[in-house]
Amino acid sequence: MILTVTLNTALDITYRVRSLRPHASHRVSEVTERPGGKGVNVARVLAALGHEVTVTGFTGGATGRVVRERLAAVPGVLDALVPVTGATRRTVAVVDERTGDTTQLNEPGPTITPSEWSAFQETYAALLPGVSAVALCGSLPPGVPVGAYAGLVRTARSHGVPVLLDTSGEPLRRGVAARPDIIKPNAEELAELTGSHDPLRATQDARRRGAAAVVASLGPQGLLAVTRDGRWQATPPAPARGNPTGAGDSAVAGLLSGLVEHLPWPTRLARAIALSAATVTAPAAGEFDRGAYEELLTRVTVAGEVSAA
């Protein structure tokens, strides 16, 4: 059982409109809804890869009820979300049919009370003994302390559970100091953390700050991983064209599944790249195309070197 944590779950809504024009009124031609938040997306991909996954985090209000109803329909995903008084946030992606571009509107999320935060920490600690790995994903809702992920990393480590952290800003900075097993920043998050815009230098610096392995996602250049076993650059056969929503979450699912399957790093990275690219090219936002994934797996390039023992 893998555990994913999404403190700021979401109801992800996608609108299609003919053409988005500020200050105009638009008739939405198509509405789709699905449970979201990074950890929820990671869980869905892990389940599709055949893993059993538990999702926890917060959920509340009418939007939270929809999130839970929809999650219950996903095979392989168990719901251990903690109820809160506030309403789960919505995210609205407005797709312009003419250009294919997406405009994103993200609600901030409900304010979490101190007692709700305590209830979550108890749930989390109670789940850890039964899990093989944990992913801590996404932004913090209002009310959750900025050091939240650092605490959750330490609790996982005290249970001997490997932990992947995928967040940004100050929660990432503090979380890294608590020594997670893997972090997966993008170039911007990495530069914010380290002050360096040189990917290799920044990745190495992030390891010195406490992360056992750093997997930097460099967009079309793929993934740069620096771990205690060595360092690798994994690149897709060609830049993927499509909707990048959820591509990073699919990469996290690839890394996490590879970790619990005890795969060597190059295989984990190839899986992460293939899942990520197969998510970009999938017709539905955030889903991955299984055929494309399996085909891409054979065509990812992984170059690197194993550390001297």
Add this chain to the structure above:
Amino acid sequence: MILTVTLNTALDITYRVRSLRPHASHRVSEVTERPGGKGVNVARVLAALGHEVTVTGFTGGATGRVVRERLAAVPGVLDALVPVTGATRRTVAVVDERTGDTTQLNEPGPTITPSEWSAFQETYAALLPGVSAVALCGSLPPGVPVGAYAGLVRTARSHGVPVLLDTSGEPLRRGVAARPDIIKPNAEELAELTGSHDPLRATQDARRRGAAAVVASLGPQGLLAVTRDGRWQATPPAPARGNPTGAGDSAVAGLLSGLVEHLPWPTRLARAIALSAATVTAPAAGEFDRGAYEELLTRVTVAGEVSAA
């Protein structure tokens, strides 16, 4: 008891963002939600004026539950909405904090099945014996026949209940032919109905098509009313500055309350103008400012002539 019909109820969501830029990602700084759809807005204003109001129409899904919960908290408004399988639509108004402008995204609404439409017609007919006036408001959701309002006008007339129709396009064209007591088109709707862009000519033509009274809303020029009692032009003391959302619905509430109170037409028009302007200037979208309303009432100009008997 006044009855308002909203076949396409909505959960109206307002987002405030720093500045709306297509293809960018936006953090929403403030989220507000309220039950919407024209008839619901009319009911809220009527209730604020001290009238008892029943709202009917369709409601469903998680969004519909929120609409009903919020409506239950409005004093003076009774909920006689008919449950449907599909989900009540959302409308999203994105307010740009820099310019004050609003970008509107309107979901189409749930598809109504033939049996749901029948259930509504039964509810409507059962409510009519207890009401003093009915307002039929807004667009038709998918699945409702385009002649729906024409049928609802006829049913109201057969019960001797005066009926105000506020819609547009083909539903308006057909509804007018069924001889409603009042229609309240704006200049664009009136031109679409009659083919004429001359307000007086178009208003007179709309009466010939079947409406006993036509109250054309001409934006800053106020209201032009042509009725069997005479014709009047009512104008606000100055153009109102602010958010025009709901101003037309407030005008409908003014006309309807004046009708059930048996007020003369000039008084009804003054009330409609004052409510409408006090809605534009109110800080919250769709609400009206009671102080501004009472002050404006004394300053509306109504010019016109009573028909020769």
